[in-house]
Amino acid sequence: MDRVIGNNEIYYMFTCPRMFYFFLQDETENIVVENALENDRISNVKDYFKNISWVDAKKNIEITKRTANNEADILNPLFEGVINGVKLRLAVHALIRKKEKYQIVISHLSRRPSKRHHVIASTFILLSRQNGLTVSDNIIFLRKKSMKIQKIKDDGYQLFFETFQEITNRKSPPPASGTRICNFCGFWEKCHSFNVDDRSKLPVSSIRGIGTNMSTMMKSYGIDTLGDLIDAPLTGELDEKIKNIRRYKLQAFSFVKDTALFLNPPEKLIKNEQNNGVYFDIEADDSPYLFGFLQNNDYKYFLLDDNNSRNSQIEAIMKYIERLQVNLYHYCEYENRVLRELSNELKQQLKNEKKADLGTKFLRSFYDTPMIDIYEIIIKNIFTPLRHYSLKSIAKWLGFKWRIGLDGRSSIQEYRRWLNTGNKKHLEALLLYNEDDCRATRIVKEWISNPSDFEHKFIILNRRDVDDILKIK
Ligand code: SF4
Numbered sequence: 001m002d003r004v005i006g007n008n009e010i011y012y013m014f015t016c017p018r019m020f021y022f023f024l025q026d027e028t029e030n031i032v033v034e035n036a037l038e039n040d041r042i043s044n045v046k047d048y049f050k051n052i053s054w055v056d057a058k059k060n061i062e063i064t065k066r067t068a069n070n071e072a073d074i075l076n077p078l079f080e081g082v083i084n085g086v087k088l089r090l091a092v093h094a095l096i097r098k099k100e101k102y103q104i105v106i107s108h109l110s111r112r113p114s115k116r117h118h119v120i121a122s123t124f125i126l127l128s129r130q131n132g133l134t135v136s137d138n139i140i141f142l143r144k145k146s147m148k149i150q151k152i153k154d155d156g157y158q159l160f161f162e163t164f165q166e167i168t169n170r171k172s173p174p175p176a177s178g179t180r181i182c183n184f185c186g187f188w189e190k191c192h193s194f195n196v197d198d199r200s201k202l203p204v205s206s207i208r209g210i211g212t213n214m215s216t217m218m219k220s221y222g223i224d225t226l227g228d229l230i231d232a233p234l235t236g237e238l239d240e241k242i243k244n245i246r247r248y249k250l251q252a253f254s255f256v257k258d259t260a261l262f263l264n265p266p267e268k269l270i271k272n273e274q275n276n277g278v279y280f281d282i283e284a285d286d287s288p289y290l291f292g293f294l295q296n297n298d299y300k301y302f303l304l305d306d307n308n309s310r311n312s313q314i315e316a317i318m319k320y321i322e323r324l325q326v327n328l329y330h331y332c333e334y335e336n337r338v339l340r341e342l343s344n345e346l347k348q349q350l351k352n353e354k355k356a357d358l359g360t361k362f363l364r365s366f367y368d369t370p371m372i373d374i375y376e377i378i379i380k381n382i383f384t385p386l387r388h389y390s391l392k393s394i395a396k397w398l399g400f401k402w403r404i405g406l407d408g409r410s411s412i413q414e415y416r417r418w419l420n421t422g423n424k425k426h427l428e429a430l431l432l433y434n435e436d437d438c439r440a441t442r443i444v445k446e447w448i449s450n451p452s453d454f455e456h457k458f459i460i461l462n463r464r465d466v467d468d469i470l471k472i473k
Helices: 007-015 017-025 036-048 061-069 115-130 155-168 188-192 196-200 212-219 226-231 236-241 245-257 310-324 334-352 356-368 374-381 391-397 408-421 424-449 463-470
Strands: 004-006 078-083 086-091 094-098 101-107 138-143 146-151 260-262 278-284 288-295 298-303 328-330 371-373 458-460
Touching (some): 007 155, 061 078, 086 115, 245 463, 288 310, 288 424, 298 424, 371 374, 391 424
Parallel strands (some): 328 371
Antiparallel strands (some): 078 086
């Protein structure tokens, strides 16, 4: 095994073993790394231990060793080595010198330290020993403004090694279990390119909506695999006992046949189509701050920030929408809700300023603009051969590629960095991300309207076709 296992790979190993399996098989450095949050974890260490004069080892093994020889406190220390034949290169957030020993600091954003934090701590202790450093097994786990010290035993490393062996020895990839990290996954295409035979043998939990309890329930009816689920006749008992069995059967069919199922013809799914429409997406932290619109190839954005009057900013958004006179497409109901709230806020404000007529005009223009939720259309009318129906998932399936590796959470970090530093590169990253969300929404909408323009298989079902797939008894 020549692949070097680092912090990210351990994260993937415990978040989606399937991704880790692909990583081990892959020849290229294909893994996409999410580093955005790491800076915040390090900042947290510096904020918490304000009085320490750190030496930043910058994840460099030579600097780590040199600084350790000087017995200084180390930020970003890294060690590498081979344990049980596995090459490892691991960093922790800091090492604090305490009575002849170093103590590991791991900063985490999750509520509690997770399995992978224990694995990293335990393995880092072993690597430190190999590199001649004595490290305490009392680990400082730091979360925002609180810390706790926990004793770590070798079982963290054992858990890593057992999981590693289990995944390495597999003859086929483990089932898909990623969610948020699917957005970053460099193996997305591989993950979704099963052949049909493979898919029917997968456990029922491989498809959207089926968790452990539902798998157990299905098992009691002799349904273990997706093939079983498709073949099971829909008896009255099954229909009564397993809520959503109809959806599960259609979802399984779509997944196994790698074919999208349209319950209504495309031309009936989107109404009032005029011109090309405008694609709209909002980025939000505690409240919405960025409103992006894509019309043809022109991307326009509005910011809601503290630098200008809130009213004038909302007014600018509403005036823009008023002028559009085309369908406004978005993904999920959030965008619609926010615009509604903002237009009500503006109306109230203008009423207070005794300009009620203007407020009513804006509100009317907002309600005159057809807002079309692409996600709602899909959920109600289409089954796709995918585990997740997020914009990222469906657009990636259709071949769309984001130009920047952000997601909802890391975009918030990027926004906060922009607010804190004023550095434009953070805003530029957000705009790129937001524009691509609008572009992705357009691709999905185009697919719904004209699925035959895409190479992905689809069938338009009538009622009898649906009954045949369900195998109604
Ligand atoms: S796409 Fe998602 S489920 Fe598939 S391997 Fe990657 S992280 Fe795992």
